[in-house]
Amino acid sequence: MKAFLKWTLLGVLTIVGIFLLSNIGTLFLNEAPDKLRAIASPSIDWNAALSKLPDVTVVDPKSGILSVPYGRTQAYASQLVRIQGIYRVNAVPIEPTISWQHYTFTLKDELSGYLRGDLGMIRNTSINKDIPVKQELKAMLVRTSAYFVPGLLLAVVLGVGMSFASSLWRRLGETMDGVHSLLIALPDFFLIVLIQLAAIYISKFTDKRLILIVQIGKEVPFLIPFLTIALVPGVLLYGTMRLAFQRELAQDYVITAMAKGLSRREVLLNHVLRNVLEDLLTALPKATTLALASMGVAEAICNIMGLGGYIVNPTFQNVSAMPVTCAILAAIAIAFHGLYALLRRTFVISTKEAA
Known part of the structure; x- marks a missing residue:
């Protein structure tokens, strides 16, 4: 309590x-x-x-x-x-x-x-008019959640999955570590621009608009913000989990298990994976914060009228609604942090030395 x-x-x-x-x-x-x-x-x-x-x-x-x-x-x-x-x-x-x-x-x-x-006013550029944020708030939340939640889940899957695979196959691990070093050195904004440029380049070879670059009326881009939200925190989670797997693989219990005949895959699945859960839950709050920041930048670049894009993109801004949208994003971050704390309390065993 x-x-x-x-x-x-x-x-x-x-x-x-x-x-x-x-x-x-x-x-x-x-x-x-x-x-x-x-x-x-x-x-x-x-x-x-x-x-x-x-x-x-x-x-x-x-x-x-x-x-x-x-x-x-x-x-x-x-x-x-x-x-x-x-x-x-x-x-x-x-x-x-x-x-x-x-x-x-x-x-x-x-x-x-x-x-x-x-709750203030917000500027809707599609109709060039200021409207009450209360009227647009539900649509903004749905629009943002449509790619934020799947993108964050994909980041977790990619971060844990690729670090697991890199620990299982050493050559793949060397390659992934090199890619990770490159991505971690690039600014987030640069990565988002590269994703958008790739989408534009791919669209040139298609007769139909398969990949939407910017919001047009009620048509909202999905792929660009989705990949952006997944990529940036995914890079962070990969680095954290890769180090966690390497740490556990050097422990005595792993050496003993492999000496008894267990394969590297069995050791990783049955022993190491559950022991790195605490590392994952420790890194997730920061990864979620990065995902929210990446979402804001992606929405601004794609001209999406969402919670993050509204704050970053000056064409949407109306100062009377700024505190509300900022507070909503903060509440979302706090809710995710609370969820991670609950998961950590439920699944991570806390050990203390006896007096």
């Missing part, structure tokens, strides 16, 4: 920290949070024009400087531009400054919105 409370508190603090950090951009101001500049007709009657907006006052009629409620410049800009005689509404630039007032105002405003069920 004590451990459960500790990890629950840690998860809550993580999500709160992400919420605070995801709004850090609002701490820095280069535009007035309570002023707007309206470009209007010289003959405009400001009193009549602003009669339906009592919260807006004219600061300088000649230059069109208007005062609006603090932190509501975007909302009032969209209303002012609809008034006849006002052609355009711009923000008023100020000298860059750090404003804790604006930061705390944004946090309070977002929290009050969450209490009302408003």
